Amino acid sequence: MFKSEWLKIFKTKKMLIPIIAVLFIxxxxxxxxxxxxxxxxxxxxxxxxxxxxxxKGATFEGETLTVGDDLTKNxxxxxxxxxxxVASDLAEEKLKDGDYYIVIRIPENFSQHATxxxxxxxxxxxxxYIPNExxxxxxxxxxxxxxxxIKAEVNKQVSKTYAESLFSSITKLGDGFAEAADGAGKxxxxxxxxxxxxxxxxxxxxxxxxxxxxLSDGSNELTTGAxxxxxxxxTLAQGITAIEDGxxxxxxxxxxxxxxxxxxxxxxxxxxxxxxxxxxxxxxxVEKQQNFASGMQSLLNNSSNLHAGAQQLNDNAANLHDGIxxxxxxxxxxxxxxxxxxxxxxxxxLTQLNEGSAQLAGGLSQFTSSTxxxxxxxxxxxxxxxxxxAGQQQIAxxxxxxxxxxxxxxxxxxxxxxGNTTIANKLTELASGxxxxxxxxxxxxxxxxxxxxxxxxxxxxxTLLAEKSGELAEGSSSLADGxxxxxxxxxxxxxxxxxxxxxxxxxxxxxxxxxAAQPVDVEKKSVNHVPNYGTGFAPYFIxxxxxVGALMISIVFPFVEPAIxxxxxxxxxxxxxxxxxxxxxIQALISVVVVVGILGLEVESIxxxxxxxxxxxxxxxxxVQMLVSLFGDPGRFIAIIVLIIQLTSSAGTFPLELxxxxxxxxxxxxxMTYTVQAFKVAISTGDFSFLGFNYAVLAGFAVVCLAITFxxxxxxxKKRYSKQAEA
Numbered sequence: 001m002f003k004s005e006w007l008k009i010f011k012t013k014k015m016l017i018p019i020i021a022v023l024f025i026x027x028x029x030x031x032x033x034x035x036x037x038x039x040x041x042x043x044x045x046x047x048x049x050x051x052x053x054x055x056k057g058a059t060f061e062g063e064t065l066t067v068g069d070d071l072t073k074n075x076x077x078x079x080x081x082x083x084x085x086v087a088s089d090l091a092e093e094k095l096k097d098g099d100y101y102i103v104i105r106i107p108e109n110f111s112q113h114a115t116x117x118x119x120x121x122x123x124x125x126x127x128x129y130i131p132n133e134x135x136x137x138x139x140x141x142x143x144x145x146x147x148x149x150i151k152a153e154v155n156k157q158v159s160k161t162y163a164e165s166l167f168s169s170i171t172k173l174g175d176g177f178a179e180a181a182d183g184a185g186k187x188x189x190x191x192x193x194x195x196x197x198x199x200x201x202x203x204x205x206x207x208x209x210x211x212x213x214x215l216s217d218g219s220n221e222l223t224t225g226a227x228x229x230x231x232x233x234x235t236l237a238q239g240i241t242a243i244e245d246g247x248x249x250x251x252x253x254x255x256x257x258x259x260x261x262x263x264x265x266x267x268x269x270x271x272x273x274x275x276x277x278x279x280x281x282x283x284x285x286v287e288k289q290q291n292f293a294s295g296m297q298s299l300l301n302n303s304s305n306l307h308a309g310a311q312q313l314n315d316n317a318a319n320l321h322d323g324i325x326x327x328x329x330x331x332x333x334x335x336x337x338x339x340x341x342x343x344x345x346x347x348x349x350l351t352q353l354n355e356g357s358a359q360l361a362g363g364l365s366q367f368t369s370s371t372x373x374x375x376x377x378x379x380x381x382x383x384x385x386x387x388x389x390a391g392q393q394q395i396a397x398x399x400x401x402x403x404x405x406x407x408x409x410x411x412x413x414x415x416x417x418x419g420n421t422t423i424a425n426k427l428t429e430l431a432s433g434x435x436x437x438x439x440x441x442x443x444x445x446x447x448x449x450x451x452x453x454x455x456x457x458x459x460x461x462x463t464l465l466a467e468k469s470g471e472l473a474e475g476s477s478s479l480a481d482g483x484x485x486x487x488x489x490x491x492x493x494x495x496x497x498x499x500x501x502x503x504x505x506x507x508x509x510x511x512x513x514x515x516a517a518q519p520v521d522v523e524k525k526s527v528n529h530v531p532n533y534g535t536g537f538a539p540y541f542i543x544x545x546x547x548v549g550a551l552m553i554s555i556v557f558p559f560v561e562p563a564i565x566x567x568x569x570x571x572x573x574x575x576x577x578x579x580x581x582x583x584x585x586i587q588a589l590i591s592v593v594v595v596v597g598i599l600g601l602e603v604e605s606i607x608x609x610x611x612x613x614x615x616x617x618x619x620x621x622x623x624v625q626m627l628v629s630l631f632g633d634p635g636r637f638i639a640i641i642v643l644i645i646q647l648t649s650s651a652g653t654f655p656l657e658l659x660x661x662x663x664x665x666x667x668x669x670x671x672m673t674y675t676v677q678a679f680k681v682a683i684s685t686g687d688f689s690f691l692g693f694n695y696a697v698l699a700g701f702a703v704v705c706l707a708i709t710f711x712x713x714x715x716x717x718k719k720r721y722s723k724q725a726e727a
Contacts, residue, residue: 049081050091050100058111067114067125068106075104075150095132103130104150241438251428255421285392293389296382300375307371314364321357328354342471349464356457363450370443373436380433384426391419538601539679540652542591543616543672547646549587550620551639553580554628560716569717573710580621588613601683608691609682616675619698622705623671629709646672671701 055068076083081102086094091103105128113123129147328350335343398412559576566572592610595601603609623642627635648659649666650673656664667673678694681687 045079045082047081047102048100049083049102049104050094051075051083051085052088052091052103052105053085054088054108055106055110056108056112058115060115065111065114067111071106071110071150080149095130098132101132104128104147105130283396285395290389293382293385296385300379300382303371303375303379307368307375310364310368310371314361314368317357317361317364321354321361324350324354324357352457352460352464356460359450359453359457366443366446366450370439373439373443377433377436380429384429384433387422387426391422394419534599535601535683537653538595538683539676540650542595542613542679543650543652543675544643544647545591546584546587546613546617546675547620547624547643547672550584550617550624551636551643553583553621554624554636554639557583559625559629560713566717566721569710569714572717573713576625577706580625581618584617584621585614588617603683604686605682605688608688609679612675612678612682612691612695615695615698616671616678619671619675619702619705622702622709626705626709626712629712642670646670649673650676652676671698674698674701 051072053068053072055066057064057066057069059065072085075081076085084100088105091100091105094100095103107126107128109123110125110127113125116122127147127150331346331350335347338346394415395412398415401412557579559580562572562575566575588610592606592613596603596606596609624636624639627639627642629635631638645663645666649656649663649670651659651667652672656667674694674697678691678698681691681694
């Protein structure tokens with residue numbers, strides 16, 4: 001039956017020629033498909049793409065920016081596609097007509113938006129990508145991949161522009177750091193001087209605090225003395241008032257005595273008896289007048305001492321006022337370096353102290369003037385009392401002479417009258433002097449009261465000055481400590497600014513700009529590298545071709561009809577299997593030769609690749625033989641359905657996880673799943689242990705199908721030929 005089966009094929013041209021033609025069906029499927037899709041991306045430069053550049057450019061930091069023009073030029077020079085720069089209307093027209101697959105439109109504000117990166121609300125650069133998906137969907141998808149590259153190129157270009165500006169700014173920043181470091185050095189030197197000045201200020205303020213304490217104590221003593229002087233001046237004014245009253249009464253008496261002296265001349269004889277009494281009384285009067293003259297001399301001496309003391313006190317007050325003025329001027333330079341609150345408090349204290357010293361000087365000046373007037377009045381009063389004593393002595397002498405000689409008495413009476421007149425005049429002058437002395441004493445009391453008031457203010461001011469000086473001294477200590485810390489800080493600042501200047505002085509070039517614009521490069525390190533689409537699709541298309549080849553064999557070669565009457569089912573079955581095995585091997589070998597030898601498919605192992613092709617071809621033939629033998633033409637229809645299910649669920653193109661879950665269920669139950677996996681091992685991965693697993697599954701499919709077919713042949717033999725064999 002082997003011989004008969006093969007002789008029938010070779011003798012029947014209608015069978016031989018179709019079988020020979022069918023032998024090339026798998027390679028036509030696999031070879032043509034792989035040839036067509038071997039590396040479509042290598043021909044992208046033939047895909048027409050239109051560029052519509054409407055960009056008007058922009059100005060960025062004084063430089064003209066034409067991102068749209070640069071992008072257009074770079075795209076045309078890249079030759080990624082067949083780029084053509086055309087007008088907008090023409091591009092839309094040809095896109096609709098199918099002359100262009102894609103239109104890339106660069107808007108007029110493209111460069112302008114590139115300058116807004118550092119704005120508060122930056123505007124993104126927008127490229128209009130307009131594919132004609134109805135013309136060719138894959139073309140638009142390929143364009144989508146390319147537009148991402150274009151986007152990356154634009155990002156790189158814009159980032160490079162900003163990187164140049166950034167590095168320029170960093171360089172300027174480094175120069176600024178250097179200048180700041182120089183300034184910090186000068187600041188450090190100034191801080192050193194400030195620290196020294198703060199130390200000196202602390203020493204001066206400590207001295208000032210100690211001096212103001214002494215000044216406060218002295219002003220308190222001055223206030224006490226001024227109060228006592230004011231009390232004494234008041235008492236003096238009261239005593240002088242009494243002297244004034246007495247002198248007026250004495251003057252009136254002297255006038256009366258002068259009038260009586262005139263009467264005495266006429267009645268001297270009548271008073272001869274009383275002369276002795278007059279003499280005695282006159283002696284007493286002379287004694288009292290001498291005592292009065294001694295008191296006036298003492299008063300004159302005391303008023304002189306009082307005037308000298310007031311003059312000295314006035315000079316000291318003037319010196320005190322001048323000293324406070326000088327202190328105030330010296331403190332003005334210090335006040336400018338103090339904190340504002342301390343400076344204001346100290347200034348107020350100095351002002352109050354200056355006003356008090358001025359009032360003190362004025363009061364003492366009035367007091368000095370009053371003591372001078374008092375001294376003059378007392379001097380006049382002393383002169384009058386001296387003259388009065390002299391007059392009374394003359395009266396006494398006269399009375400004595402009157403007593404001795406009446407004539408002389410008359411003459412003495414006349415002299416007495418003259419003396420009394422003189423006494424009256426001098427007593428009037430004494431009253432005038434006492435009145436002036438009273439006025440001076442009152443002015444002295446007023447001045448001393450003003451002095452007391454001024455001294456009280458002076459005491460308050462000096463006390464406050466002492467307190468504030470102490471606080472100022474404490475603050476100056478903190479200031480000194482702070483200036484020392486300032487010196488340390490300025491030294492560190494200068495050092496750090498120099499270091500920052502060295503680090504910021506970056507000398508950038510185009511490589512630095514490119515690095516900043518595109519810091520990350522993706523280095524592809526493939527595992528089981530697949531060089532092109534043809535290599536990736538080969539397991540799928542070879543499996544498809546071999547299955548279609550097996551299906552076509554069923555049309556030109558009878559899977560059941562024997563060449564001669566079979567003698568047993570095994571011989572009948574094996575005669576058919578022998579033809580199918582040879583055809584399967586030849587189909588597989590032709591496919592291997594074409595895809596490896598002509599298309600240049602690179603495989604891990606040519607032996608395993610060839611064996612996989614033979615295994616796959618024989619498995620598909622066994623499946624088709626079973627379906628066609630059992631069901632005839634409906635079996636071929638079932639085989640086509642099996643093919644369709646395998647094409648969608650074998651994961652030959654897209655990963656299994658990307659197809660619908662309903663189709664994923666079929667993946668483990670159809671042989672093409674395992675032929676595709678086996679071809680992937682033989683072509684790319686080299687995992688030959690996994691190859692053995694796929695061989696085992698394919699062998700299981702083949703053995704089951706062959707067993708079912710053999711069983712069918714056995715049943716059919718018994719049904720058709722068993723009785724003839726027995727006969």
